[in-house]
């Protein structure tokens with residue numbers, strides 16, 4: 001089958017199309033013929049190899065696919081064959097025509113949601129939903145989404161707005177992307193430093209960026225405000241970032257990390273199914289920046305490295 005391998009950590013040219021053996025589903029797994037493959041910020045972080053090197057070079061990246069079940073492993077109901085699904089194979093294996101996934105990591109798609117839209121939303125919207133829950137977001141609160149132009153941020157903006165936030169501020173480096181985010185529910189657009197048309201404080205900060213400016217955003221929390229670090233597209237925060245919390249002791253601010261891995265499988269899958277149904281109804285917006293052939297995964301990563309992407313790029317196998 002056709003796949004894209006990471007032959008070398010570093011720049012996107014390390015992503016090389018190749019013919020590789022198709023995987024076989026083991027007990028509890030299904031085999032999916034992919035129709036759409038999400039290219040996530042996590043893939044770019046992993047490809048650069050600066051934060052983590054999860055495996056020797058030669059791995060197939062990709063953690064999110066949508067397609068049709070072709071085969072089932074031992075212990076799986078054969079009735080799954082032919083169903084349209086979203087699935088994650090884990091952190092690796094997605095940039096391929098055929099992908100195996102454990103049934104715990106599979107969600108059946110509503111009939112009227114496209115594979116491309118499912119691949120754009122299945123992971124990001126679920127992360128955004130539980131990040132807001134982890135932050136104990138309540139209607140009427142003010143929310144700041146840092147790094148809002150990516151898929152997780154877009155869903156966090158839309159979910160916070162639809163669930164009654166009093167304000168939803170976003171950080172973005174692009175005025176044009178800021179306008180698109182306003183159309184999805186953002187009320188204020190700030191630059192990456194947090195400067196812009198709102199200098200107030202926030203009850204909740206959903207932070208997908210991390211990195212050297214972390215303390216600046218802890219300082220934007222209102223009394224009893226909660227910052228939840230969901231991603232690290234700018235790398236690790238500096239060691240002394242917690243000093244901003246300690247200095248503001250009397251404001252009872254909180255900092256937390258959040259990983260979807262800590263959410264029980266049944267809750268995660270139920271929430272994802274709900275979110276995909278919401279998307280099929282038009283109540284949640286898949287933002288697809290570009291659709292490219294699978295072989296052009298390196299071009300997708302170039303666009304991400306150039307900072308030109310709003311939402312997700314989706315790869316489609318050509319076979």
Ligand SMILES: NC(=O)c1ccc[n+]([C@@H]2O[C@H](COP(=O)([O-])OP(=O)(O)OC[C@H]3O[C@@H](n4cnc5c(N)ncnc54)[C@H](OP(=O)(O)O)[C@@H]3O)[C@@H](O)[C@H]2O)c1
Pocket residue numbers: 040041042044045123124127146147148149150151152153171172173174177192208209211229230231232233234258259260261307309311
């Ligand atoms: N917690 C979880 O369970 C979970 C699950 C999956 C992924 N993740 C993490 O989420 C992150 C990817 O999320 P994503 O795909 O939504 O994000 P993304 O598209 O990679 O990036 C989001 C936005 O951040 C801004 N940005 C990029 N570099 C920046 C920098 N150096 N400083 C400030 N802003 C910067 C860019 O917007 P502008 O140019 O407009 O500013 C970009 O569009 C990864 O770190 C991944 O590991 C977490």
